[in-house]
Amino acid sequence: MHFECLQDSPKDYISSLLVLEKAPHVVATAWDGTLSLYDYEANELLLRMKHENGLLSSVWSACGKKYVGSVQGDILEVDLESERFELVSEEATLGICAMSSNSSNLVAGSWDGSLQMLDMRTGSIWHNEKLGNGKILALDSNDETVVVSYAGGKVVTYDQRNMNTPVIRDSGLKFQTRDIKLMPQGNGYVQSSLDGRVAVEYLNDESLRFAFRCHRMNLPDTQFVFPVNALAFSPTNGHLYTGGSDGKVFAWNLNTRKKSEELPKLDESVVRLAISSKVLCVATADDSFKTLATIQDAETQSGQIYFTKL
Template structure:
């Protein structure tokens, strides 16, 4: 993809009371500027990102590896203590929705199906009905074996994409989970870090530890598959030596369908996937980008600057959450130039 414009001068405002250990994920609510944050410090935190207020916090028995909203004041979390929990800020109510046999890496809530979907390092995907009574025996809808440990999940409508170790990708229809709709292998050669579905439901983006992103499409026809491609990003060349960084995070803009990527190089880039161009690069953040999320209207971008231990346990910058105002020029696709008229 082509070169970026000059970086901006500010990383955005920094939220007060950040987690004290690695940030595993952050997500904006679909209804407000509330931001849910999970961390290795065993907490799930709720912030009002616009007002810069910590509104609530829940403690877990182990590191929290993922979180998602149910509604504006409640949500679900996935923990290294093998549990899936639900919590309600304000009332302080919390319970265990279910368990896996190993750390739970991912959690998603499907508004279309009314189910919670979790992926674990026990090589299973599980679906839960949160409307049932407490307890895994009453809330578990189904267990679906995966070829390897689950690393990332993404939902669009009734479609679920599951990315696992070994570069496997399974695509499901939540209305019929008996078997995957599609079984694929990542077109990237190295371990998958993140998968995110396109907002328009036509495909998904995959990122890897080796500084690449692949743009994939669900349509298996020859014409559909001819659209897919991959590109290099989050790498630098100094003195003839290339340094390649993992791409940890992908977030799609809800209005324009462009997307941001965050890497262990501390940079956030914004891309126009349709025109295969980089639109913007923000100023370098203090350390690795662990997670990204656009607000529901695309006005805000939350950035987790959090060391991801790619270089070992070294002295590092403290974890921080930045919330930046998004300018249209940073995320809106540029119109293609019309060919010059014939002389």
């Protein structure tokens, strides 16, 4: 298995990455406000739209609707034919950093702690709340459950039939969460952190929970620990893929609790993963600015998008 690089990658840090199941298409948003649509089979850029503000998140819903979240806190619907962004909600005061969708709802989380639920059939926000005083870090959803990680080491889960009775848990990770994903069966979730660790949690049986270390480099006198930035479950075999700042992507069998695959190392940090039954896509970037000791005007290099057919 080897990676191919998509041509004409975005010129700024890639903030979200999607791969479509029904077409050979990859979608990427970036901090420069661009949304890029690629055909990975032809290795061709099909469309690039640009918004005036940076874009942080995106979803391509099963019902065919497409949304992005901006750094200004706006939820925008994407019209590919007219190449326009239509404002749906501006209720958040800070960036829409995470999005997910299921058959009828869009879930959006913001740096200001806002959690919004949008009925995609009517275009109306039917649930909007603030999660404590901490910003939302990552979220995921399916038709029954929403899971949200937010600052302060907390994870909250909702049954979408009754959003007024959330269940709040400690994250199980000592350091900040980087990504969170529901298991394909919906019976639990996984979350990754800055300290090279992944926690596996079960919704109805906490005795099954466990965590494992990954994306580490062992040397004779020390150990380098890399953030685990991205998670994705294979829709075919259910294996969990992890991407880290060491430039590596691993696959894990959570049933046996063992690594099932190690992909070729990439030159820069893996910041996003997306997978379908046919292809695995990886976005990389120089994310060293995240670990600078002081605030600086750090110039981020353009990202790259790689893919490998499964």
